Amino acid sequence: MKQVPDTPHAVVLRTDFSNADAWETIRSEIQQPVDGFLANVDFIDDGEFAWVSKEQLLHLIPGKTGHTFIVVADETAIVEPEHPLLVVDLYTEPGREFRALPKEIQAIENNLSIGNMDFSEFADHVDGKGVFRGFPAD
Secondary structure, three states, X not given: OOOOOOOOOEEEEEOOOOOHHHHHHHHHHHHOOEOOEOOOEEEEOOHHHOOOOHHHHHHOOOOOOOOOEEEEXXXXXXXXXXXXXXXXXXXXXXXXXXXXXXXXXXXXXXXXXXXXXXXXXXXXXOOOOOXXXXXXXX
């Protein structure tokens, strides 16, 4: 199997190809501006990555990638109504994961890509189902 391409922006990788409409909904939600900010992501929609597990995925990331995390549109993200995406740490604790709503990818990407926040700050603020839904208002 080929490696995940080393892209200029954070990667959103599709691994479930069962529902094209759900994938398009996820893409659209991620691309919506939040408070004037956009998620700087590259969508990888390649059937060679169909049904790749997280464990397999960790071996398919280029060794010298500048990315510290990857977002995965797996079966759960495609099937569940809120489309909770899998977010996987590639840097501090490789393999650590949490799920996030598509509308939260912008905040995650923007903050992790510039090192403003750590992966754990998002992973430690998930709900009882392991989904990051944003930080509580002060």
